[in-house]
C-alpha cells in the first residue's frame with residue numbers, strides 16, 4: 001500500500017498524517033533498530049526517535065575506552081541504515097514524556113500522536129544511591145563517555161610524568177573499576193594489556209610497574225551471570241594479566257582521590273570507572289506499579305504493557321518474567337535484538353490478518369573476553385575458554401556489528417593489534433582548557 005497524504009501535515013516535525021497506522025519507536029539501539037529495519041513500511045508509517053543520530057554497538061565500547069578501536073567503527077548513522085525504507089521518518093530528539101490517554105509522545109521538538117508506541121530506550125547507570133560515585137566516577141554507557149575515559153587516562157599519564165610526589169603519581173596512574181560483570185572484566189583486561197605492552201613504549205619516563213588496576217566486586221565471584229567454570233577461568237586470566245581482583249568487596253565512598261570499601265582496604269586512584277549496575281531508562285508516563293525492580297517496565301509475553309496493548313516495551317527497558325527467567329529476561333544485546341525482530345514479525349503478521357504469537361527468547365550463549373587469546377564462553381552445557389573462545393567471541397562480535405565498513409575496519413584493527421600491539425589511537429580528544437581561565 002502506498003502512503004497517501006490525506007489530512008494535514010504535522011509541520012513541527014514535518015511528518016505527514018496518512019491512512020497508514022503510525023508506529024512510533026523511541027530508541028535506535030539494538031531493539032529499536034532491529035524493529036525499524038524489519039517492519040514492513042508498506043503497511044505502517046514508521047517514526048523513529050533517538051537522541052543520537054547513530055546506533056552504538058555497546059559491547060565494544062570498552063575497546064574505544066582502552067584505545068583499541070576508533071569510535072566511528074562501533075557506531076553507525078541511523079539514517080544510512082534506514083535510507084531505503086519507505087514511509088520512515090527519523091527525528092533526532094529526546095522523548096521526554098508519553099501520554100497514553102491522548103496517545104501522544106512529547107519531545108524537545110514537539111509532540112506526535114501514535115497508533116502504536118514502542119519504547120526501546122535501553123538502560124542508564126544505577127549508582128545504588130552512592131552519591132560520591134555518581135558525581136566523581138566515570139560511567140561507560142555511551143560513545144562520548146568511552147572517549148572521555150580514554151582521554152582522561154592518557155591525560156593522567158601526561159601529568160604523572162612531571163609530578164614530583166610519588167603518591168600523586170600513583171594516584172594518577174592507577175585505575176579502579178567497580179563491578180566485575182562483563183563490562184568491568186573486559187575493561188580491566190584491556191587496560192591491563194595497554195599497561196603491560198603499549199604504555200611503557202609511549203611513556204618511557206614512567207615506570208608502569210607502579211600502576212595498579214583494581215577490579216572491585218561485591219559478589220563472591222567475577223562474571224556472576226556466567227557459569228562457575230567460566231568465572232574461575234576469567235579470574236585466572238585476570239590474574240595472569242596482573243589485575244588485582246577484590247571479591248566480596250562493596251564500594252562505600254570516593255573522596256579526595258581515595259575509594260573506600262566495606263573491607264579494610266582503600267584504593268588510591270584518579271580514574272574510577274563505574275561498571276556495577278544499570279537500571280531501565282524510559283520517558284515519563286508510567287505508574288510506579290507498572291515498574292519492576294531496576295526501573296524496568298513490566299510487559300506481558302507479547303512485549304505489551306498489560307493494560308495498554310498499543311504500547312510495547314523492548315530490550316533493557318522491559319521486564320519480562322518467564323518460567324526460565326523468573327527474575328526477568330537479562331539485559332543483553334541478544335534479548336533486545338530478538339525482541340525487536342519478534343515485534344517486527346508480529347506487526348507484519350497483523351497487517352496480513354494473521355494470528356499474533358508470544359515472544360520466546362532463545363539463549364544462544366554468553367561470552368566475555370579478557371585479553372589476547374583469553375576469553376570465556378557458555379554455550380548451554382559447553383563451557384569454552386582460552387584461544388578458541390576468543391576467536392569465537394571475535395567472530396560473533398564482527399558479525400553483529402552494523403555496516404560492512406565497520407566490520408572491515410574492526411577486523412583490520414584487531415589483526416593489526418594482534419601482531420603489532422600498536423594502533424596509534426591514543427589521542428586525547430577533549431576541549432582545551434586553559435589552566436587559569438577562571439581567574440581571567
Ligand SMILES: Cc1cc2nc3c(=O)[nH]c(=O)nc-3n(C[C@H](O)[C@H](O)[C@H](O)COP(=O)(O)OP(=O)(O)OC[C@H]3O[C@@H](n4cnc5c(N)ncnc54)[C@H](O)[C@@H]3O)c2cc1C
Pocket residue numbers: 026027028029030031032049050051052054055056058059060061062093094095096120121122123140141182183281282283314315316317331332333334335336367
Ligand atoms: C559497556 C557495555 C557492554 C556491554 N556488553 C554486552 C555484551 O558483551 N553482550 C551483550 O549481549 N550485551 C552487552 N551489553 C548490553 C547491551 O548493550 C544492551 O543489553 C543493549 O544495548 C540493550 O538494547 P536496547 O535496544 O534495549 O537499548 P540500547 O541499545 O541501549 O538503545 C537505546 C537507544 O535509545 C536511545 N534513547 C534513550 N532514551 C531516549 C529518549 N528519551 N529519547 C530518544 N532516544 C532515547 C539511546 O540514544 C539509544 O540509542 C553491554 C552494555 C554496555 C553498556
